[in-house]
Amino acid sequence: MHNDLVFKALADPTRRLMLDELCERKEQTLYELTARLIGRHEVAISRQALAKHIEVLEKAGLVSSERRGKYRMLVFNDEPIRGVTDRWLK
Amino acid sequence: MHNDLVFKALADPTRRLMLDELCERKEQTLYELTARLIGRHEVAISRQALAKHIEVLEKAGLVSSERRGKYRMLVFNDEPIRGVTDRWLK
DNA sequence: ATAATACGCAACCTTAGAGTTGCATGTCAA
């Protein structure tokens, strides 16, 4: 299944939270995102764990990243999500 | 998260296939479903494994079941799926 | 009554995934 990675990506609550944040602010550095998740949302998790999650989201096409100097810019993309559940709805 | 179980349920490709079948024929016995998945879709899996998947789908509210004599009737319910991805779409 | 049938339950195995720790790399500012 070609959208297997998308469903797998959405299966984790932390990743869904990350998508919420990225959805609000479309462009964000990994550092900003990490700070917000740990600071505001009180997510008890390490930086490396979040980096792994980003990797999963990237492979699913939900996030694209680009190294910009010292930082890593993250860009949210909702396209892979659009219509994923349509097959079960009439 | 209250729809955590829904996303977890959708994460597995076999369960998504089961939902496809159940979506086509809203009412179906576990036996019929198992026969179709193994026969038609060539899913190499045991009956017990499918029973476990049904359990997951039930806990997510996507399937309700009712013992009808010798058989177990399965009824598909799309309500938990409706709008689950809306939070990431404008 | 009894055998075949559809299902339930429980123990077990195996692997993938989430998370951590530790260290290396690259970039920017002073």
Next chain:
DNA sequence: TTGACATGCAACTCTAAGGTTGCGTATTAT
């Protein structure tokens, strides 16, 4: 240039999820 900072990489632990095997239970048909 040197140190602080943001990130990358790899090995390791631990748990849960998917799957199997084996046996028990209930229902139907002969």
